[in-house]
Amino acid sequence: MIKVDATNERFLKTIALQTDFAVVGGGLAGVSAAITAARHGLKVVLVQDRPVLGGNASSEVRLWALGATSHQGNNNRWAREGGFINELMIENTWRNKEGNPLLFDALLLEKVRLEENITLLLNTSVISMNKKDKNTIAGLRAYSTQDFILYDVSAPRFCDASGDGILGYLSGAAFRVGAEGAEEFGEPFAPDQDYGELLGHTIYFYSKDTGKPVDFVAPEFALKDITQIPRYDQITSKSHGCSLWWLEYGGRLNTIDDTEAIKWELWKVAYGVWNYLKNSGKFPEMVNHTLEWMGNIPGKRESRRFEGDYMISQSDVIEQKRHEDAVSFGGWAVDLHPSDGVYSEKSGCTQYHSKGVYQIPYRTMYSRNINNLFIAGRLISASHIAFGSTRVMMTTAHNAQAVGMAAAICHEQDLNPRDLLLEDKMSTLQTRLLRTGHFIPHHQISDCENLALKAELQVSSTRELDTLLPGSKKADLNAARALLFPAPQGELAEMSFVVNADNDCELEFQLRTSQVFGNFTPDTKLKSKCILITAGQNQQVTVQFDHQFDQAQYAFCCVMPCEGVSLALSDELISGLMTVSHIADPKVAKNAVQYAPEESGFDSFEFWIPERRPGGQLPAVSFNPPLQVYSKDQLISPYRRPFIESNTWVADKNDPEAKLILKWNKKQSISRITLSFDSDFDHAMESVQFGHFDRAMPFCIKSYRLLDFSGNILKEDANNHHDHILITLEKSIETDGLILELLESHGAAVAVNSINVYS
Ligand SMILES: Cc1cc2nc3c(=O)[nH]c(=O)nc-3n(C[C@H](O)[C@H](O)[C@H](O)COP(=O)(O)OP(=O)(O)OC[C@H]3O[C@@H](n4cnc5c(N)ncnc54)[C@H](O)[C@@H]3O)c2cc1C
Incomplete structure (x- = not known):
């Protein structure tokens, strides 16, 4: 006691x-x-x-x-x-x-x-x-x-x-x-007082179908008149969680000192919206739904911004300015919201994207x-x-x-x-x-301590980009579709697609690339070819663009929309290759074209975006001659993800024992090795609520073994799903070579982005 x-x-x-x-x-x-x-x-x-x-x-x-x-x-x-x-x-x-x-x-x-x-x-x-x-x-x-x-x-x-x-x-x-005013950093998009200067807070809720009718009696503080929310017609029975980002309030207040007052207003709004869904009679499908969770802490968007030695501003984002001290990158749209938030008549957000990522x-x-x-x-x-x-x-x-x-x-x-x-x-x-797998666009890795750069590299095989065989699926050409591929320097190979046509027609192919090297906005049309197609199934259609690339870069072979025509799709998945379509994702764009107002400082351009897995299959295609874009040299390229080039070595699909070998002409003392596999850097991997098709990215190596030249196993893993593997040896070893055996991927062609070795 x-x-x-x-x-x-x-x-x-x-x-x-x-x-x-x-x-x-x-x-x-x-x-x-x-x-x-x-x-x-x-x-x-x-x-x-x-x-x-x-x-x-x-x-x-x-x-x-x-x-x-x-x-x-x-x-x-x-x-x-x-x-x-x-x-x-x-x-x-x-x-x-x-x-x-x-x-x-x-x-x-x-x-x-x-x-x-x-x-x-x-x-x-x-x-x-x-x-x-x-x-x-x-x-x-x-x-x-x-x-x-x-x-x-x-x-x-x-x-x-x-x-x-x-x-x-x-x-x-x-x-x-x-x-800031427009003049301070030369930002034409600076908002006026009517739009407001500050983004507000939001509180989310989750709902759940209980399988039997559930009543809801609104608390006294809930919003009673839903028409006070000018955009209340956007509320649907599917509205919950992150889709309610626009239930926003507080942009006209002090978003720090007034946090509690803002929270009460947001609870009023959120409970009012739930009351509307449950009790207005307009959503009979909500009868079995209960309020599973209500946020107690408002999500804050904006308050103080501190001054460093540099303030990044609109032109850095939109012109994708380069900085010697670049250490990171962004790529979300410039996304502003009216300060009146949920009570505003205006659209919940104004988003303008840049044509690529910025430093x-x-x-x-x-x-x-x-x-x-x-x-x-x-x-x-x-x-x-x-x-x-x-x-x-x-x-x-x-x-x-x-x-x-x-x-x-x-x-x-x-x-x-x-x-x-x-x-x-x-x-x-x-x-x-x-070295930790961080990415800085346009900043090339030059790591003189990496012993892999001094080694002779051998690979068991190399995949040529030749033919992707047709599978059972096809894609209608109701929107333009493009194969995004790493084009090597020199004459572009002819490309053949498998086409189905309900009627005779003219199919237009365009070869495009990006004005800014390293971007993936197909804003530069290099060539266009129109090909007459007669009605029929499984026809091989060949396009020869007669184009010479003066340096390796990503290119788009676009097949323009054509009614009654579809492309055969392949079931193969290969690193660094993608299908994109000229469509809009309503989550981040209102239209398949970004129409930026004159004088806004933003660019107008087309969106060409992928479909998420299991969709987004590659077209069945043949390159003649095959493209050499997955060579072992890609293992020591200056980037560790598809960017300008594939930056990936891919093994031949018939290679039964894919491996890569690093060989030095004298013994090296090694204590640390990093392996970099392909975890599909295109996948957004939203952390909560969204839901994803795959647990592991199909491109990633699942099973591998790393050995030294004496046959000692330095690391093995039969169930890997990570892309950056750091192997720190308990005791450094002396060896004149390393062997990486690649036993299985999670479904795609076996690929490795890089191997790095340190003493
Ligand atoms: C409704 C809404 C929707 C958004 N949508 C998205 C989206 O879809 N995706 C996205 O990525 N971003 C989104 N954002 C933006 C993003 O969530 C914010 O910009 C976020 O604040 C950025 O992360 P952070 O680490 O700076 O701050 P926070 O995530 O806010 O983290 C700061 C942490 O500091 C803690 N803290 C505060 N004061 C103290 C203190 N005195 N002592 C100790 N700890 C303290 C807080 O508890 C908090 O955990 C959204 C924001 C909101 C509000």
């Missing part, structure tokens, strides 16, 4: 923690920064004010994490982010392809718990900080609402990934709220006036317009990996974030990121 005497006053227990790197906010950005730093040797304290991790992606808010893939609905092909966030999404798809938000929580918690270097403080809110000098934070204070403990965390470097920027705010970092510079990821403060998540140094794109969570997580890695380098060399702009430090940061 404990007996305590009466006293005048008492104090909360205080625990002091000294760490290498303190991260505030356990959203996807904070978690990515913390894990990346921890995996590179830093002791990290991660402070999260709520019971689970994930922020807006957690089961408390339930948004699906997205990034540059934009639901696969714009022209950013193979654009899913890399590194830790990719590992997370692949594992979530494997364990939780149905998108249960609770399982996503559990996975995130597991990932953080597995990192011995991370001290995780859940239910712990940062409430104050102290400084060493005017521009340097010495420590932060956080309070655990569950343990009633005060934590004093001191560290040489901090990262604010808290969404609202609590640490940046308290420490005096320069920040902004609201929209995000490192200078946006630290405070310009607090020397030891990194910033991550939606609060990076971006104008309101650019923030409209950079705010999505796979992008914020990918950026935050750069922050975590930068923190590790700063720690090793006793530097401040800004110092990484000096001398060769930026290329160290970029190279170390790329």
Whole structure:
């Protein structure tokens, strides 16, 4: 028994923690920064004010994490982010392809718990900080609402990934709220007062069919008159979860100080919408439905944005500007919402996409006036317009990996974030990121420590891109369809398709490519050929474009719409090849063409997008002569995903024992190897609710063995589904070669993107 005497006053227990790197906010950005730093040797304290991790992606808010893939609905092909966030999404798809938000929580918690270097403080809110000098934070204070403990965390470097920027705010970092005027960064799209300067919050709900009638009595605070929502006719019996993103409110208020008031208004709206669905009599199909879950925490879109040494703005996104300090990329549309949100007469969002992904510079990821403060998540140094794109969570997580890695380098060399702009430090940061599977478009890997670059490479076979045989399915040409393929330098081979026609007609083929090298927007027509087809089934139609490519690049062979005509489809799946159609994805575009208003600063262009699996089959096609686009040289190419070239070696389909061999002319000391397989970077892998067809990506290697030249097995796995395999040997080995045996894929042709070896 404990007996305590009466006293005048008492104090909360205080625990002091000294760490290498303190991260505030356990959203996807904070978690990515913390894990990346921890995996590179830093002791990290991660402070999260709520019971689970994930922020807006957690089961408390339930948004699906997205990034540059934009639901696969714009022209950013193979654009899913890399590194830790990719590992997370692949594992979530494997364990939780149905998108249960609770399982996503559990996975995130597991990932953080597995990192011995991370001290995780859940239910712990940062409430104050102290400084060493005017521009340097010495420590932060956080309070655990569950343990009633005060934590004093001191560290040489901090990262604010808290969404609202609590640490940046308290420490005096320069920040902004609201929209810049058009003139500051030359942003023609800057909104006026009528549209509003700030995006609001949203609360979602989930419903469930119970199989028997369920009554609903609305709480007193629910919205009674649904017509107060001007767009209430958009509510359908299918409306729940992420499809209700437009139940938005608060853009005219202070989105930090007024959070509770905004939440009450959102509960009013959400319960009012549910009442309308249940009790208006317009949705008899909802009689058996119950309200399964209602958000208690509003999802926040926008509050503070902190100023770094550079503010990314509209032209960076749309002109896809290149930056020497590029460490990440984005690709979501510039997506603004009217500040009146759910009560606005206007469309719930205005989205303009760029023609491809854009680089995000490192200078946006630290405070310009607090020397030891990194910033991550939606609060990076971006104008309101650019923030409209950079705010999505796979992008914020990918950026935050750069922050975590930068923190590790700063720690090793006793530097401040800004110092990484000096001398060769930026290329160290970029190279170390790329080694983890991170992707920086147009930044080529040149890793002089990679012993694979000095090895003689041998492969058991190579797939020529020759013939994809027809299967049982066909695709009507009611919309234009294109084969997106890696075209080698030189004369383009003739291509033959298998065509079915109900009547005689003229079929138009177009050869297109992208104006901007590395984009996948087919905005440049190189050639057009019209071919007369007579009515009949399974006809071989050959098109010869007579075109010479002066360098290797992706090209589109477009077959234009033609009534009564269909193309035979193949059942084969090969890395780096895709079918796209000239259609719109209503989730991210209103039309199959982006019509940008004059003077808006955006481009008008066509969307050519894939169909998700199991759809989206390749056309049956023959190349004559076959294309040599999957050679072993692709294993050491400067990118590790389809980008400009396939960047993939593919084994011949008849190779019974596909393998690749690295051979050195003298023994090498090896302690670390990374393998990079194809996890289909085009797949958006939305984290929750969406649901996916595959658990594992068919292109990924399922079963493999890695051996040295003495026959020792260094690693084997019969049930792999990851694309980035890091093999750290307990003791370094001396060998003059490595053999990678590729026993099975998850269904597609056996392919490897790269193998990298380090001493
Ligand atoms: C309705 C809605 C729809 C959206 N749609 C999408 C979408 O489909 N896909 C997408 O990717 N993005 C979407 N977004 C945008 C995205 O969710 C936000 O931009 C997100 O905030 C970015 O992630 P983050 O890590 O910066 O912040 P958050 O996810 O908000 O994470 C910040 C974390 O910090 C914690 N925190 C805050 N203050 C403190 C403190 N004092 N101490 C400790 N911890 C603290 C919070 O609890 C939170 O967990 C949407 C946003 C909303 C609101």
